[in-house]
Amino acid sequence: GAVVSQHPSWVICKSGTSVKIECRSLDFQATTMFWYRQFPKQSLMLMATSNEGSKATYEQGVEKDKFLINHASLTLSTLTVTSAHPEDSSFYICSAPRLAGVAEQFFGPGTRLTVL
Amino acid sequence: QKEVEQNSGPLSVPEGAIASLNCTYSDRGSQSFFWYRQYSGKSPELIMFIYSNGDKEDGRFTAQLNKASQYVSLLIRDSQPSDSATYLCAVADAGNMLTFGGGTRLMVKP
Numbered sequence: 151g152a153v154v155s156q157h158p159s160w161v162i163c164k165s166g167t168s169v170k171i172e173c174r175s176l177d178f179q180a181t182t183m184f185w186y187r188q189f190p191k192q193s194l195m196l197m198a199t200s201n202e203g204s205k206a207t208y209e210q211g212v213e214k215d216k217f218l219i220n221h222a223s224l225t226l227s228t229l230t231v232t233s234a235h236p237e238d239s240s241f242y243i244c245s246a247p248r249l250a251g252v253a254e255q256f257f258g259p260g261t262r263l264t265v266l
Numbered sequence: 267q268k269e270v271e272q273n274s275g276p277l278s279v280p281e282g283a284i285a286s287l288n289c290t291y292s293d294r295g296s297q298s299f300f301w302y303r304q305y306s307g308k309s310p311e312l313i314m315f316i317y318s319n320g321d322k323e324d325g326r327f328t329a330q331l332n333k334a335s336q337y338v339s340l341l342i343r344d345s346q347p348s349d350s351a352t353y354l355c356a357v358a359d360a361g362n363m364l365t366f367g368g369g370t371r372l373m374v375k376p
Contacts, residue, residue, distance in 0.1 A: 195366075196364070199363075260309040
């Protein structure tokens with residue numbers, strides 16, 4: 151199956167710092183990628199849709215100035231959590247559709263963010 | 267507001283039994299339906315998808331879809347302890363956006 155990677159796997163940072171998370175599609179091109187957040191014992195919540203060559207589309211309640219998304223190429227999307235605070239501590243997961251226009255998504259392994 | 271509902275569980279079944287996981291959804295315009303398995307601390311892994319009414323079988327897994335009742339289920343035959351995980355139901359709309367249910371935690375006891 152299609153492979154999606156994320157880096158880093160986990161990160162611990164001090165409150166007020168910014169953290170960048172990378173999402174790569176390794177064996178296919180993805181014009182669209184999705185960013186999810188998952189708090190403990192809760193389901194995945196879609197944060198935003200990352201679009202190659204255009205602005206990301208954010209879900210209601212997600213601050214676009216805090217969660218910066220850049221879809222630099224057909225295989226790379228980045229999520230930057232700016233001025234992170236303890237309440238931003240969560241499991242961040244990206245995904246990409248196997249094919250353009252297909253709902254089936256492959257997930258990256260996730261990034262565990264802990265903000266002290 | 268599109269909703270996908272699952273019983274949070276835990277659903278406990280003995281090894282070798284059939285585990286039945288259920289999911290209902292609110293959006294009648296939903297086009298495709300997915301079951302993901304998520305182990306603790308890991309990201310979701312796609313198990314099955316189904317687009318049409320009826321049953322779809324893949325090994326020990328069977329997905330069942332009833333669009334009229336807005337109901338999708340996953341059956342796991344010959345359950346194994348390694349099947350113990352949280353199972354997420356996801357529903358895609360016409361724009362291929364996924365909405366996830368809260369997940370059902372399955373425990374298979376040896």
